[in-house]
Amino acid sequence: VNRKEFLKKSATYGAGLGVSLSLVGLISGGNGYYQRPPGANLDDNFFLTQCIRCGKCSNACPYDVINMASFVHGKNAGTPYLDVRKNPCLLCNDIPCIPACPTDALDHELTNSHEIRMGVAVITDRDACLALRGIRCEACYRSCPLIDKAIKIELSHNKNTDKHAIFEPVIIKDECTGCGICVNACVLEETCIEVLPLIPTPEDRYYFNFGV
Numbered sequence: 472v473n474r475k476e477f478l479k480k481s482a483t484y485g486a487g488l489g490v491s492l493s494l495v496g497l498i499s500g501g502n503g504y505y506q507r508p509p510g511a512n513l514d515d516n517f518f519l520t521q522c523i524r525c526g527k528c529s530n531a532c533p534y535d536v537i538n539m540a541s542f543v544h545g546k547n548a549g550t551p552y553l554d555v556r557k558n559p560c561l562l563c564n565d566i567p568c569i570p571a572c573p574t575d576a577l578d579h580e581l582t583n584s585h586e587i588r589m590g591v592a593v594i595t596d597r598d599a600c601l602a603l604r605g606i607r608c609e610a611c612y613r614s615c616p617l618i619d620k621a622i623k624i625e626l627s628h629n630k631n632t633d634k635h636a637i638f639e640p641v642i643i644k645d646e647c648t649g650c651g652i653c654v655n656a657c658v659l660e661e662t663c664i665e666v667l668p669l670i671p672t673p674e675d676r677y678y679f680n681f682g683v
């Protein structure tokens with residue numbers, strides 16, 4: 472059993488309770504959203520009926536970015552999810568996680584990595600965002616593999632100064648893959664940009680705050 476297999480088994484079967492509890496904290500402490508692998512149906516309830524918790528998508532990922540939820544995750548136990556702040560999806564050309572899936576949990580028709588839709592990036596803490604405070608940051612913008620397509624910079628007048636402009640990163644919802652590379656690139660200690668589900672629920676306060 473290599474290290475990767477050991478860690479996965481620990482998380483799945485609860486051998487590492489400490490690891491499991493910290494994973495729960497990480498998810499519930501974030502936006503509570505289980506971000507699914509490429510090709511997952513956008514309706515998470517449907518995904519939960521199709522996924523047989525085999526972990527083959529996770530094993531197929533060459534960058535080890537697909538985690539398997541442990542037994543403490545209730546109905547999500549054993550299902551795959553990404554934590555893009557730590558490990559974003561690198562949008563492999565051949566998307567090997569999808570053909571590895573033995574069921575319809577992942578869409579086998581999806582072959583173009585730029586058509587992956589795992590969610591949408593949203594600047595969820597606009598007060599913290601350096602760009603929105605008038606500082607030239609743009610780390611998220613420059614990291615995006617679909618730069619100027621999925622994320623653009625829009626200029627506006629900086630009302631706090633007479634001279635400077637605001638260079639605002641704006642995500643184009645229909646082009647964003649939800650890969651989370653921008654989330655991983657955010658320079659703040661606590662990221663101000665997150666990937667959120669494409670189908671909002673009443674609990675998704677950010678959608679209603681920011682009109683995504």
Ligand code: SF4
Nearest residue numbers: 532560561562563568
């Ligand atoms: S596209 Fe590549 S990096 Fe992304 S989850 Fe699939 S195998 Fe991993």
Ligand code: SF4
Nearest residue numbers: 522523525526528572
């Ligand atoms: S390969 Fe498919 S069925 Fe298996 S854990 Fe991944 S999504 Fe679920």
Ligand code: SF4
Nearest residue numbers: 615647648650651653
């Ligand atoms: S999640 Fe971020 S890096 Fe990925 S496509 Fe969307 S804007 Fe670009």
